[in-house]
Amino acid sequence: LQIDVFPTREEASAAAADEVEALLRKKDSVNLGLATGSTPLPFYRELVRRHREEGLSFAQMEGFNLDEYEGLPPEHPESYDSFMQQQLYAHIDARESHLLPGIYQNAEEACRAYEEKIVEKGGLDWQLLGIGGNGHIGFNEPGSPVDSRTRRIELDERTRRDAVKQFGTLEKVPLAALTMGIGTILEAKRIVLMAWGAGKAGILQKALQGPVTAEVPASFLQTHGNVRILIDEEASQG
Numbered sequence: 019l020q021i022d023v024f025p026t027r028e029e030a031s032a033a034a035a036d037e038v039e040a041l042l043r044k045k046d047s048v049n050l051g052l053a054t055g056s057t058p059l060p061f062y063r064e065l066v067r068r069h070r071e072e073g074l075s076f077a078q079m080e081g082f083n084l085d086e087y088e089g090l091p092p093e094h095p096e097s098y099d100s101f102m103q104q105q106l107y108a109h110i111d112a113r114e115s116h117l118l119p120g121i122y123q124n125a126e127e128a129c130r131a132y133e134e135k136i137v138e139k140g141g142l143d144w145q146l147l148g149i150g151g152n153g154h155i156g157f158n159e160p161g162s163p164v165d166s167r168t169r170r171i172e173l174d175e176r177t178r179r180d181a182v183k184q185f186g187t188l189e190k191v192p193l194a195a196l197t198m199g200i201g202t203i204l205e206a207k208r209i210v211l212m213a214w215g216a217g218k219a220g221i222l223q224k225a226l227q228g229p230v231t232a233e234v235p236a237s238f239l240q241t242h243g244n245v246r247i248l249i250d251e252e253a254s255q256g
């Protein structure tokens with residue numbers, strides 16, 4: 019695991035943006051696995067800035083998001099679909115954005131279709147991840163096996179409590195989500211995990227230096243040969 023510590027999250031995010039820019043300049047087709055939440059905000063800001071100020075084109079980029087809350091239509095303000103539109107897609111010229119649905123008839127069918135789409139497009143070149151307080155990546159909560167695929171999952175109590183600041187009350191936080199699996203994520207050619215602030219230091223240390231275990235799903239990243247961890251000083255103090 020390559021671990022790079024930066025003084026600020028903005029500088030770390032610029033390093034991630036450099037990787038994406040290099041891919042866009044090199045390849046005719048770039049599939050990015052994307053995350054939501056507070057962690058990637060400065061990264062998306064930097065991509066949008068490069069598009070606006072430096073003319074960086076995303077015309078050959080397709081994005082595949084990690085997860086979506088069950089029960090939220092795309093236009094719901096807390097859906098990850100809305101988040102991605104607001105933070106990224108409304109401001110750049112990406113070729114296509116793919117998200118798991120919040121509303122569906124059949125979860126298995128929706129998840130299988132998503133996996134097929136990723137394969138059909140040639141796989142993920144670059145996957146962005148944040149880390150949950152319980153060590154989740156995507157919504158792969160503790161207990162998620164290394165070979166798990168895209169599926170429906172019930173959210174942990176901890177994850178739902180962390181989402182109260184967005185939804186207002188615990189009752190409004192969805193009980194379940196669709197998420198790419200650990201196995202799906204580990205098939206990405208390159209993985210970049212970002213984390214900021216002292217609140218992430220403890221779980222990062224467990225995930226990066228502790229035993230590889232389903233109890234800390236991010237620990238499975240230790241088994242992938244091409245992972246980069248981008249963190250700020252505070253997150254490095256674990």
Ligand code: F6R
Pocket residue numbers: 052053054055056057058084085147148149150151154155156157
């Ligand atoms: C988001 C996702 C989650 C978050 C994690 C950290 O699409 O899949 O794993 O990356 O919960 O969230 P923040 O960045 O809000 O601390």
